[in-house]
Amino acid sequence: MCLGIPGQIVEIVDPADQRATVDVDGVRREVNVGLVMGDAGGIKVGDWVLIHVGFAMTKIDEEEAASTLDFIKQLGRIYDDEMRDFSAEAPL
């Protein structure tokens, strides 16, 4: 939640509704990219972002993404909980 998890943009689903699909460690999910679309260079497929609760919050480079993912994986339960929640469908 407070620690962001790094993901790579694999598809811009709907730019007007700020929706994009990200890949986090092999798991894909739609997130909101509205808070990083105004960053230098915009947001495009292949970019890396830090994701908090379904929102891309910061653009990072590939190296930082690898390092952060590795850090979070080492935390064990934090990573397991995050990925469980990240891959869950909304309980409609």
Added chain:
Amino acid sequence: MKFVDEYRDPAAARTILSHITELAQDGHYKFMEVCGGHTHTIYKHGIENVLPETVELVHGPGCPVCVIPMGRVDDAIAVAETPGVIFTSFGDMMRVPGGNGNLLEAKARGADVRMVYSPLDALRIAIANPDKQVIFFAVGFETTAPSTAVTLLKAREKGVANFSLFCNHVTIVPPLKAILESPDLRLNGFLGPGHVSTVIGQRPYRFVPKTYNLPLVTAGFEPLDILQAILMLLRQIDEGRCEVENQYTRAVPEQGNQKALEVINTVFELRPHFEWRGLGFISQSALKLREEFAPWDAELKFSVPGVRVADPKACQCGEVLKGVIKPWECKVFGTACTPETPIGTCMVSSEGACAAYYNYGRFTKHQTVPVELTRTPQPA
């Protein structure tokens, strides 16, 4: 792992440590790491054990789940048990005990409590269930507040009237001030939080050098980041400087995320005061919805008891959050209070300091052997 090795290079760590030892040889330096993520790195990699005795790290209040007081959990349960309500929460908050049990127990009693990953999921639930009132339990620092704000703006845009927020967002700067004003603890500097700073940038920390004459260095999460940030703090002290510095330039821009700060400001305003677990009431430390968003404010739409509940006597989360004691110094740590049966918030949240200590088998200052979560801890 082609990228990671450079952050774990033992030779680089030894070099930094030798500089730290040299600079810290006269005196005793106490630095607070504000962020729960840093606490994990420090314990996972045994950083406390390789630092010289003259450098002490204390853990701060940077775990958003840990700082929610029991009374607010009871308020959440009261709203969740209102007929016709679907109450949505992040998984981490479901097990946090109030005076009247936790949200999982309320669910077991029949309340419709659902775990969501994102506030947007809560909004989708509201759209899918127009005959129900759907409430989102909003918690977190500036890392999650922008997401809640964007979700609420979407609810307004789409005219979703059956959605509301039980807002418990807090801000990171006021508790730092409260800690600096506290007579319990004398600090020599701060390791500034990582991901919160990606949103707020570096400017909000300027009061630390300006008013309190202490250095702050925002740090990354790798072991070498932490060591380097400690060295940067010691260098400032040694050179008679006192500034906000950024060790984590890889992710933290000086100005933060302007768009995120803008949406926070559009939707929220500061509460006059808010209770923090362990720190008491801190003025202007939390966010509430602006008046124009009153139709989406669960505190106005539902009956919220708002009763203050004292922490259990045995629990010392308050002292842990202020950095006054280490988790292993708490009387119930690892015995009555474990991740399976938590008494305090610092053990409930996986980002909490007690959970970090427990997970890495730290039951005393020097114990380094990790234990598995399923095993009963053996006091050293």
